[in-house]
Amino acid sequence: MSDRPVTPLLDTIQSPADIRKLSKSQLPQLSDELRQEMISAVSVTGGHLGAGLGVVELTVAIHHVFNTPDDILIWDVGHQAYPHKIVTGRRDRIRTLRQGGGLSGFTKRSESEYDPFGAAHSSTSISAALGFAVANKLSGSPGRAIAVIGDGAMSAGMAYEAMNNAQAAGSRLIVILNDNDMSIAPPVGGLSHYLARLVSSGKYLGVRDFARKVFRRMPRPVESVARKAEEYARGMATGGTLFEELGFYYVGPVDGHDVEGLVEILENVRDAHEGPILVHAVTKKGKGYAPAEESADKYHGVVKFDVVSGKQDKGPGGGPPAYTAVFADALVAEARRDDKVVAITAAMPSGTGLDRFEREFPDRTFDVGIAEQHAVTFAAGLAAQGYRPFCAIYSTFLQRAYDQLVHDVAIQNLPVRFAMDRAGLVGADGCTHAGAFDLAYLCTLPNMVVMAAADEVELTHMVHTMALHDSGPIAVRYPRGNGRGLEMPAQPERLAIGKGRIVKEGKKVAILSLGTRLEEAERAAALLEAKGLSTTVADMRFAKPLDEELIRKLLTSHEVAVTVEEGAVGGFGAHVLTLASDEGLIDAGLKLRTMRLPDIFQDHDAPMKQYDEAGLNAPHIVETVLKALRRNDVGIDADAGAIA
Template structure:
C-alpha cells in the first residue's frame, strides 16, 4: 500500500469535457497521472488491474476526440473501464470498487450516464454499439457509437455476427480493437502509426473516394478489378483484409500507448464518411507497472497489493484447498488413469484450474478462447467419437452455450462432462458472475445428470463418477473459494447415480441440503436439537435425477421438511415440490418449505454478507423451520405452539 500519487493535471479533470479542453501536448502527462492513480486505487481495493493499465492512453484519447456521453462509448467485458470511471465523475469513489455499496467492477448503466451499456461478459460491445448507432440514425440524432473490444473478446463468434450486420450504421459506428496480446498482428515499429494516419486521413480518403466514383463509371469488369486491387493492396500492407470483408474500413495497427498518434488517428476516423470503421490498436496489458507487465495473467485481477514490491495480500495462507484446485487435481488423476479423457475450457485456464492440467497433459487440454458455444459442441464431437471430454466453464458463462447443451449434447445423449466452477454467489464480482441459474436451466433437460458437491471430498468423488459415467451428459457444480477442511479421500469413490446420503438422523425436522450449504444445515440442526427438535440432515448430492426414495421417506416421516440450495428459484427445491405434489404428499398435511437464492440480482459484497442477504445461513434455516411449525422462536425451548 502507499500514499496517493501527486496528480496536479488529473485533479483538474472531473468529466470528459475537461479532457477535451486540454491541449494535445498535455495528454501525455494526463495519461501518466491517470495510470498512477489507477495503480494506487487498485492497490488499496483490489480488482482488475492489467487490462485497465493497457488502455489508459486509449481512454484519454477517446474522451478527448469524441463527445461523450452524447457519443456512446461501450467497453467490452467492462473490466477495462477503471480509467474511464476515474475521468467520468467517479474518481472520489474509485477506491470503493467491487466493495459493498461501492462502484461496480464493470460498466453499469445505473451508475453513470457515461456507462450507456452494462457489460461483464465478453464480446457484446459491437452488437450493442450497432444498436445505439442505428437508433440514432432512425431518430435523426448525431451521436456516434464507439465499441472498444479486446482482451480476447474477438475470439467469440458474436463479435463477427455483429460486424457482419454493421454496414447499415455507416460512419456512426466505430470499433476499436484493443489487441493486447499481439494475437492478430504484431507491432511493426513506428511505421504502423504512419500507415494508420495515412489510411485514415483525408489525403488518402479523398482520392480513394474520387477513384471509387471514377471506377463506377467504368465497365463492370474494370470497376471490380479496381476495387479489388485497392482492397488487397491495402490489406496486404495493413493486415485488415478480414475486417474489410465484413464491411469495415480498417485502420491500423496503431501504437496504443502513443496518445498523440491515437488522437490524430481517431480525429481522422471521426471525420471520415466511409462507413463503419475498425481501428486496430496494439497495447500492452499491465503497461506502466513492472509486475503487471511481467506477469499479465497474475495481475489481470488482484487483491490488495504493495505497489513497490507488487506483492499481493493473499492472507495468511494455509487452510482448506480451493475447490478449483481440488477439481484440477482430481481431473489430472482421472486423466492419468484414462487416456480417453480430455479437458476443455473457454479462455479461463487459470480460473478453472486447467492451466495445471495443461502443464501435465498439453495434448489433451484445449483452451478454445471466449467461445463457450464452440467449446460445448467441440466437446460433443469428441464424445461422439469415443473420448470423454470434461468441459470446465464457469456456471454463469455456460449460460451462453445453453442452446448447444440442449441440441448438440442432451438431445443426442452424448457423455459430455460439465464442470461448473463459481456456482452460487461470488462476492466482489457481483451479479454478473454469480452462478445462480445452472440448476434451473439444466435440471429441466432430459438425459442430464446434475450433481452438487457439498465439500471438497465430495467433489473428488463426483469427478471420479463423471469420468466413469458414459450414460449421457453429466454436470457438477461447485463454488468459488475454499473447501470446509474435511479429510480428503485416499482414493475416490464412484457414487451411485441419483442417490443421496443421510448425514445425521432425527425424527421431527428434515433438512434436505444440496451443495455447499450442508455445513450451515448441520449448524442449524445443532440449534434445533438444542430447542428439543430432533433433526435429520440429508445431503442429496443429485439435483437430477432426484433420490425419490430418500425424499419420499423424509417427507413422510418428519413433521416439517426444508430444502436448502445456493441457486435460484426453479432448481432443486422446485423439483422436490413437484415430486411432493405429484404424489399427494402436500395434501396429506406435509409442511414443506424451500430455501434458495432470492428472486433478484444480488449486488457485490463479502460472501458472508451475501449469504446473510440471501437468508441461507443456519439461523435462517432455524427460523424457517420454526415458522413452519408455527412456533415463536423465543418460546421454542418450551415447546409452545402459536
C-alpha cells in the same frame, strides 16, 4: 500500501468535458497521472488491473475526441473500464470498487450516464454499439457509438455476427480493437492469430528488414522515424483484409500508447463519412506497472497489493484448498488412469484449474478461446467418438451455450462432462458472474445428471463418478473459494447416480441440503436440537435425478422438511415440490419449505453479507423451521450469526 500519488492535472478533471478542454500536449501527463491513480486505487480494493492499465491512453484519447456521453462509449467486458470510471465523475468513489455499496467492477447502467450499456461477459460490445448507432441514425441524432473490444473477445463468434451486420449503422459505428495479444490467457485459434500471421508475412517483413538496414546506424531521432515508418508499412501490408471483407474501413495498426497520435487518428475517424470504421490499436496489458507487464496473466485480477513491490496480499495461506484446485487435481488423477479423458476450457485455463492439467497432458487440453458455444459442441463431437471430455466452464459462462447443451448434447444423450466452477454467489464480482441459474437450466433437460458438491471430498468423488459415467451428459457444480479443510480420501468413490446420504439422523425436522450450504444446514440442526427439535440433515448430492426414495422417506417421517440450495428458483427445491405435489404429500398436510437465492440480481458484496441478504445462513434455516411450526421463539442476531 503506498500513499496516493500526486496528480495535479487529474485533480482538475471532473468529467470528460474537462479532458476536452486540455491541449494535446497535456494528455501524456494526464495519462501518466491516471495510470498512477488506478494502480493506487486497485492496490487498496483489489480487482482487474492489467486490462485497465493497457487502455489508459485510449480512454483519454476517446474522451478528448468524442462528445461522451452523447457519443456512446461501450467497453467490452467492462473490466477494462476503471480509468474510464475515474474520469467520468466517479474518482471520489474509486476506492469503493467491488465493495458492498461501492462501484461495480464492470460497467453498469445504473451507476453513471457514461455507462450506457452494462457489460461483464465478453464479446457483446459491437452488437450493443450497433444497436445504439442504428437508433441514432433512425432518430436523426448525430451521436456516434464507439465499441472498445479486446483481441481475446474477438475470438467469439458474436463479434463477427455483429460486424457482418454493421453496414446498417454507416459511419456512426466505430470499433476500436484493443490488441494486447493477451486476454485472460494468451488468445488461441485461427482468428486470434490472424493479425500476427499477416504482420509476419513476406511483404511486411521485406519492408521492415529494408528499413532496419537503412536506419540501423542512424541517430536516435531518425530511428524513431523508422519505427513510425515500420508501423505505416505494417498497415499497408495487412490492409485489415478480414475486417474490410466484413464492410469496415480499417485503420491501423496504431500505437495504443501514443495518446497524441491516437487523438489525431480518432479525429480523422470521427469526421469520416464512410461506413463503419475499425481502428486497430496495439497496446500492452499492464502498461506502466512493471509487475503487471512482466506477468500479465497473474495481474489480470488481483487482491490488495503493495504498489512498490507488487506483492499481493493473499493472506496467511496454508488453509483448505480451493475448490478449483481440488477439481484440477481430481481430473489429473482421472486422466492418469484413463487416456480417453480430455479437458476443454473457454479462455480460462487458470481460472478453471486446467493449467495444471495442461502441464501434464498438453495434447489432451483444449483452450478454444472465448467461445463457449463451440466448446460444448466440440466436446459433444469428442464424446461421440468415444472420448471422455470434461468441459470446465464457469456456471455464469455456460449460460452462453444453452442451445448447444440442449441440441448437441442432451437430445443426443452424449456423455459430455460439465464442471461448473463459481456456482452460487461470487462476492465482489456480483450478479454478472454469480452462478445462480445452472440448476434451473440444467434440471429441465432430459438425460442430464446434475450433482452439487457439498465439500472438497464430495467434489473428488463426483469427478471420479463423472469420468466413469458413459450413459449420458453429467454435470457437477462447485463454488468459488476454499473447501472445509476435510481429510482427502486416498481413493475416490464412485457414487450411485441419484442417491443422497444422511449426514445426521433426527425425527421432527428434515433439512435436505444440496451443495455447499451443508455446513450451514449442520449448524442449523445443532441450533434446532438446542431448542428440543430433533433434526435430520441430508446431503442430497443430486439435483437430477432426485433420490425419490430418500425424499419420500424424509417427507413422510418428519413434521417439517426444508430444502436448501444456492441457486435460483426453479432448481432442486422446485423439483422436490413437484414430486411432493404429484404424490399427494402436500395434501396430507406436509410442512415443506424451500430455501434458495432470492428472485433478484444481488449486487457485489462480501460473501457472508450476500448469504445474509439471500437468507441462506444457519439462523435463516432455523427461522424457516420455526415459522413452519408456528413457533415464535426465534430472533436472528445478524452480527453473531446465532439464534436468540
